[in-house]
Amino acid sequence: MEEKFAFVENAEQPIAMHPKKFALWLFIVTVVMIFASMTSAYIVRQSEGNWLEFDLPEIFWYTTGVIILSSVTLHWSYLSAKKDELGNLKTGMIITTVLGLTFLVGQWYSWVALVDRDVFFVGNPAGSFLYVFTGLHALHLISGVIFLIIVLISSFKYEVHSKSMDRMEMLVTYWHFLGGLWIYLFMFLLLNH
């Protein structure tokens, strides 16, 4: 006869760090590896010559501004939640979500701008790489926006406050990471195109 017993989540779990937060950091590591390999591939390929030269779309400067701003507003919401200023939290979350969506729209227009310059996804890898970088980053950003919306909804249900910050903290980590990732990609492209 199999002995059965319960798994009790009591308050004193012997944990060094919140396991889900830790797992999020590990997930971030995998995303870093994807982009590290992509940008390395870019350099390796570029060094072999036959490389199309073109100007980066100016709109990248604006979208970069938008994503930095969204990080600022999210951090403001985070601090508000910590101080239990729930009105500010909601405002901040709405602004951040709108900014996140704005960034995505802006990235779409960067593709339009690329097409206007006759740089297509299919063609010289110089252009293809740019589409892959922005596309993959946008895909991760969409997951970030979904996360934003989830936390936004729970903040309207008063589930985010100083006593319940885990999800908010994970969101802040992830969103700052996505912003930082974009800045890395943009700097990389500015230096290496």
Next chain:
Amino acid sequence: MATAHTASHSATAHDHHEHEHHDNFITKYIFTQDHKMIGKQFLITGIFWAIIGGLLSVIFRLQLGFPDMQLEFLKPILGGWITAEGKLDPDFYLALVTMHGTIMVFFVLTAGLSGTFSNFLIPLQIGARDMASGFMNMLSYWFFFLSSVIMFVSLFIETGPAAGGWVVYPPLSALEQAIPGSGLGMTLWLIAMTCFIASSLLGGINYITTVINLRTKGMSFSRLPLTIWAFFLTAVIGLLSFPVLFSAALLLVFDRSFGTSFYLSDIYIGGEPLPNTGGSPVLYQHLFWFLGHPEVYIVLLPALGITSEIIATNSRKPIFGYKAMVISMLGITILSFIVWAHHMFVSGMNPFLGSIFMFLTLIIAIPSAVKVFNYLTTLWRGNLIFTPGMLFSIGLVSFFISGGLTGIFLGNSAIDIQLHDTYFVVAHFHLVMGSASFFGLMAGVYHWFPKMFGRMMDARLGYVHFWLTFIGVYMVFFPMHYIGIAGFPRRYYTWTNFEFSNMYTDLNMFVSAAAIVTFAAQLIFLFNFFYSMYRGRVASLNPWRSNTLEWTTPLHPGHGNWPGEIPAVYRWPYDYSKPGAPEDFIPQTVPLSATPESNLPHEQELVKLEKAIIADEETLLVANESKAS
């Protein structure tokens, strides 16, 4: 930092009732979140794939060993892949070697080995109720299952499965016109591998989180069993390398389906140029081998960890050089990321770069040799107990030596010009990576079967299985070195038109016959495994008289592993035959204060510290009991 986990779980009577009736068939056996059941799921799926992968190799060995043989009798299984003359279709031969490689490397020796034992042993050996996230763990298995289904389906489609070799180099894999296998089969291969990567990453994130955050009280990193160290480092390697395979596969998908030119350039088919310009096939090789080489250690490290544990237990001796073992595994982990280009010595890479990678590659011999030395010194003058698990572990050490030696040749960029892509390479990695890891897997199954199913496997059948497999593996792969040195290239359907290769026909015949016998010997294991699961002798709680925590659980541990408090850990896991101790093993749960007769001077110092911890624990226990009453 590691000793700071000073709280404990408690299962009070009240909660007991709340959770008791939750398990039904589906949540217990199918969509389970219990790490032990997930480990078994990985094991059974891995065994299934091992049979398929082995059968594929038997079919292509028939072609290699007996090129003139009538294969009509395979028509019921292979259908159109047997030509009208009763011969194996050459395109299907390529598909066979490709799928054999893919299945064995990823589905058997990654998912079946790491998936099984990381899941099963990590919580049990570190003293945790379950993985950090049971849900992610379940997801990890089901992604693997989905991947398996897709890969399995690809075996049966009309154009055949992927056929570009398990490394799927473009342009062969990127152009549908190249070979039939580069069509739908290749697409399914890429989809299946994407699911597989997702599965590995979900699993790996879980393993790392669990090992770092959920160790029981007293289980510092320096007291971790070497199995856990190995699984932990394996997960770290996977976490860093699988995303790169994802990148490589993603760009390949774009080249195949969207017409981009990441890997394709200046290709003519039937005199007509393709539109792709500016791509670089070597780029794919860089990306692929950045995963591909660490993958070797993803396959091997868990087997080495399992071996450390089993050899120490069955030599009744502490593992020789625990710290050296950990440091060499760390060294292998780091080095595995900076040697990938030794797979590309002849791909047109800069020869100077080749000599750097040659240097780094040869450095790996040092941590590997340290490990071998430590295995041998652990065995030296031990009270050896030859359980089947022990035999397979010793077999692993043997393959690790004989296969590792040829690695020194192949790591040399000059000799590699002659040896690359010959059967010498095939022999090398089948010994050092394939057979060694397979033996680690087998050793683990024999050793932890009592914990998995509460019954013992039959030892005599285990011995027969071991000797047939051990001798069989050497009979298959030793002659292959000679075939390879003679210049016989791998992946060729037939190579008998030259005098020099013709004279090796009988050797190939011998290899094929040995391969078939070795494959048949695995049926003994299958019988033993499934028979013992239901009819085996009921195991005692600690059949190998081992020190690690998993043997302190009930015979059939439920979800949560320990019925009461999780035991605390007071010593390292290798206190075997300690001078002065009444028994030849002292489990990790025995406090140093209970064994004054065998403590070393520095351990006597620790006793004081320990007493403080035990006092803390008792106050907690009293507090809990008063709460419950």
